[in-house]
Amino acid sequence: MKLCIKSPERKMDFFVEMGAYNGEEFSNTLWLERKHNWTGLLIEANPDLCRQIDLLKRQAWRLCACISNNFKQTEFIQSGAIGGMASELDNDQMKTVETNQTISVPCFNMIEVMDKIGVQHIDYFSLDVEGSELIVLDSIRNELISGKIVVNIWSIEYRTWDGKQNIINKSFQKLKNLRDFFENIGGYVEHSQLNNEDGENRDGMALDVVFVRT
Structure with missing residues (x-):
């Protein structure tokens, strides 16, 4: 299988946004690119959303695929911002999915x-x-430990949402798993948790957790 990545014309400070959606809505990196001249890599598995990213002509590489050490391809539920690997969406997350249509x-x-x-x-x-965060992290565990890949700052979504409410016990467990991962590889401290303007930032209630390299 050939790896095809659309590339930018310049190199600045570098980001990776995995789960890039359409490259504009919910983007954590568009501001860095447009206002601070960063470049980076946008990864999105949904081909319909990849086409929307391409229309923006962002100054970044774009990969339309999933990341895994174990699979050459996977079944992906194509459901807008809530889409994800079919094997990793749990019953609560499936309540938010508008369609069960899967693609390879x-x-x-x-x-x-x-x-x-x-x-x-x-x-x-x-x-x-949407639930595959630890699969991605485990795929580069050894490289993060050895320094072959260096990441200064991570923001990682951990909330489990069923369409109506945060499933706190599952969100808390995902947060614990992320903390265990970064404690195990070493070299990082937890910086903060992020939420919407009116949301709480305590354990299990926030949206994202931020880890910073020491």
């Missing part, structure tokens, strides 16, 4: 992707893949 999408090893574009240092990594 290619998967690539993250190291293969970063080697392809010649980047090993990531200033900011935004990870929002």
